[in-house]
Amino acid sequence: MKYLLMICGDESAAEHANDGCGGWSEDMEARGVVTGGAGLHPPDEATTVRVREGELLLTDGPFAETKEQIGGFVLIDCADLDEAVEIAAKHPAAGYGTIEIRPVLEPPPGVV
Amino acid sequence: MTFEEIYRQEWGQVVATLIRLTGDWDLAEECAQEAFAAALQRWPEDGVPDRPGAWLTTTARNRAIDWLRREAVGAQKLREVAAVSVEQDPPYDVPDDRLRLMFTCCHPALAMEARVALTLRTLAGLSTAEIARAFLVPETTMSKRLTRAKQKIQHAGIPYRVPPAHLLPERTPAVLAVLYLLFNEGYSDVVRSQLSSEAIRLARLLVQLMPAEPEAAGLLALMLLHDARRDTRLASDGALVTLDEQDRTRWDHTQISEAVDVLDGALQLGASGPYQVQAAIAACHATAPTAADTDWPQIAALYAQLPQTPVVALNRAVAIGMADGPAVGLRLVEDLAAGPLTGYHLLPATRADFLRRLERRPEAATAYEEALSLATTDAERRYLEKRLREVSVRS
Numbered sequence: 001m002k003y004l005l006m007i008c009g010d011e012s013a014a015e016h017a018n019d020g021c022g023g024w025s026e027d028m029e030a031r032g033v034v035t036g037g038a039g040l041h042p043p044d045e046a047t048t049v050r051v052r053e054g055e056l057l058l059t060d061g062p063f064a065e066t067k068e069q070i071g072g073f074v075l076i077d078c079a080d081l082d083e084a085v086e087i088a089a090k091h092p093a094a095g096y097g098t099i100e101i102r103p104v105l106e107p108p109p110g111v112v
Numbered sequence: 113m114t115f116e117e118i119y120r121q122e123w124g125q126v127v128a129t130l131i132r133l134t135g136d137w138d139l140a141e142e143c144a145q146e147a148f149a150a151a152l153q154r155w156p157e158d159g160v161p162d163r164p165g166a167w168l169t170t171t172a173r174n175r176a177i178d179w180l181r182r183e184a185v186g187a188q189k190l191r192e193v194a195a196v197s198v199e200q201d202p203p204y205d206v207p208d209d210r211l212r213l214m215f216t217c218c219h220p221a222l223a224m225e226a227r228v229a230l231t232l233r234t235l236a237g238l239s240t241a242e243i244a245r246a247f248l249v250p251e252t253t254m255s256k257r258l259t260r261a262k263q264k265i266q267h268a269g270i271p272y273r274v275p276p277a278h279l280l281p282e283r284t285p286a287v288l289a290v291l292y293l294l295f296n297e298g299y300s301d302v303v304r305s306q307l308s309s310e311a312i313r314l315a316r317l318l319v320q321l322m323p324a325e326p327e328a329a330g331l332l333a334l335m336l337l338h339d340a341r342r343d344t345r346l347a348s349d350g351a352l353v354t355l356d357e358q359d360r361t362r363w364d365h366t367q368i369s370e371a372v373d374v375l376d377g378a379l380q381l382g383a384s385g386p387y388q389v390q391a392a393i394a395a396c397h398a399t400a401p402t403a404a405d406t407d408w409p410q411i412a413a414l415y416a417q418l419p420q421t422p423v424v425a426l427n428r429a430v431a432i433g434m435a436d437g438p439a440v441g442l443r444l445v446e447d448l449a450a451g452p453l454t455g456y457h458l459l460p461a462t463r464a465d466f467l468r469r470l471e472r473r474p475e476a477a478t479a480y481e482e483a484l485s486l487a488t489t490d491a492e493r494r495y496l497e498k499r500l501r502e503v504s505v506r507s
Contacts, residue, residue: 001269080271081221082279103268 002035002104003084005074009097010067014042022092028076033087037074068098075104115155119148120313122165123237128209129169131234131272133193134176137262141234143179147172210235211274211321214314218287219270226261227290228297233258236310246297246304284322288331288387291315295335299342300489308339319374329378330388336371337394340364351494356403368398389417408435422453430462438469457486461496468503476503 009016028034043062050057062069071093078084081101088099113121126147130140147168161167177194217230229247232238238246244254264270275283291311298307315332322328344358375391393414400406408431415428425448433441445463453459464479480500487493 003269080269081219082271082275084269085221101268 001080001084002075002077002106003081004102004104005037005076005084005088005091006070006100006102007072007074007091007093007097008068008100009071009093010069013071013093013097016093016096019092024091027090028074028087033076033078033083035075035077037072039072040070042071043069071097113160115152118151118160118164119237122168123148124210124213124235124317125165126168126172127234127237128213130172130176131213132209133173134180135272137234137265139176139179140172143172143175144168146175208274210317212272214287214318214321215274215283216265216270216272218283218290219265220283220286221268221270222261222264224290224293226257226264227286228294229254229257230261231290231294231314232307232310235314238306238310242306246307284325284327287318288327291318292331292335292387295338299338305342308335308342311335312339324381326378326381326383327385327387329374329381330385330391333371333375333378334387334391334394336367336374337391337398340367340371340398346491347494349494350491351498352489352491354495355397356406360402363398368395371395372399384417386418389414406434408432411435422448422451423456423458426453426456426459426462433466438466442466442470455486457483457488457492457496459483460486464499464503468499473503 025034046060046062048059048061048063050059074091076084076087078087081103084101088094088101091099093099123144126144127140130143131137134140134143150171151164151168155161173193180193213235214231217234218227222230225247229243232243232246233240240255240258241251243258244251247254249257265272274280291314294314295308295311298304298309298311312332312335315328315335318325318328319332340363341355341358344360344362345353347353371391372395375388375395378388378391393411396407396411396414412428412431412435415424415431418424420428426445429441429444429448432444442463445459445466448459449463460479461483464476464483467473467476467479477500480496480503484493484496484500487496
């Protein structure tokens with residue numbers, strides 16, 4: 001099963017910006033569960049795009065006005081939700097922020 | 113055994129086995145339903161088979177094979193399902209499947225309401241309409257809730273298994289919480305008493321499947337003890353009858369001794385937890401020959417062993433007040449007054465009761481009035497009105 005881990009934090013997450021992942025990435029690399037991912041620039045550098053009735057609407061900042069914002073994401077491929085939870089719980093950001101686990105929609109037959 | 117009893121007993125096993133074989137929850141339920149329908153036709157003529165569960169599982173499995181063949185989905189899956197012979201190598205006797213199902217239905221990644229509904233549907237075999245009635249929501253709402261829960265299990269990859277040993281300590285409480293919630297839903301309302309019986313039945317199953325889990329046995333004992341007093345809790349006019357005024361001859365004493373045995377067994381396993389402690393408290397009440405014989409010091413000591421939530425602190429104050437006198441109890445309750453229990457009707461009701469015992473009637477009346485304004489059920493209101501009348505009468 002493929003899952004997207006969305007690493008979220010509030011303003012306090014900035015303190016951890018240069019912490020790195022404390023060996024997590026290397027461990028997961030070795031287990032072969034990580035298939036992609038990246039860290040992100042902070043939400044005030046985001047641009048949000050909407051097209052409504054043919055009109056392009058651009059806004060400054062993230063789409064959701066919440067304290068918690070996505071700081072990075074990891075794509076993993078593992079056996080089931082319990083393993084995904086175990087992987088997410090080991091990520092250092094789980095200790096100060098939150099990690100949302102979302103199953104990835106498998107493409108319908110014929111697409112790939 | 114009536115067909116209804118066989119249905120209640122075997123439904124969960126048949127569905128659980130079919131889910132393991134096919135990996136498809138909807139198909140499993142449909143095939144189980146068809147198997148029971150077939151039994152209803154065949155058994156009156158052929159007689160009930162020696163092992164009705166194995167008969168039902170085989171029949172349901174054959175329906176699944178037919179369906180898979182018709183749909184020609186995955187020849188591999190078809191071979192797998194067909195390869196299992198229920199009669200010769202009976203998965204029917206392997207208790208795992210129902211335990212697996214229980215842990216899957218109660219997975220913490222599901223919302224609590226979904227866990228409860230799914231447990232009732234797949235393990236207890238209640239119809240969607242019955243569950244909807246029990247939770248006072250429209251049937252369509254409940255049906256959507258169940259569909260969403262089953263979809264989440266599939267899409268989110270919630271595993272169909274009993275979690276490995278290292279996850280058991282954090283997962284078992286979720287299963288126990290669902291069963292206790294189920295029981296309480298049925299206990300607070302006469303109309304929904306069926307939910308309590310289902311909770312007890314499932315707890316019995318859990319104890320049988322996890323004999324080394326003391327908290328499962330603790331929960332079973334706790335529910336049996338509460339349930340043994342069920343019929344004496346309400347007066348004929350619907351008013352709540354408190355423990356000290358209940359007719360103890362009408363308690364189910366067979367069930368109380370069974371519960372005490374279950375609890376003793378659990379305590380011998382040597383890992384005490386909140387359900388066992390609560391069961392021990394309930395046992396103190398249930399085994400006292402009269403209300404005056406209640407071992408209040410023991411009950412107060414047991415409350416001290418529970419996590420000190422505000423409600424536990426209040427109950428402990430009551431027990432200490434009963435052991436050491438109403439003046440001591442009143443002081444403890446007044447200490448709790450400014451805390452998080454503000455607005456909880458049992459706080460002024462308890463205070464009122466101690467004041468009444470201290471013969472401070474006008475103050476007791478004021479406190480009963482306050483409790484009355486906060487009470488949430490008719491039964492409680494009737495009880496409090498009765499007490500208020502008693503302390504208001506000039507002697």
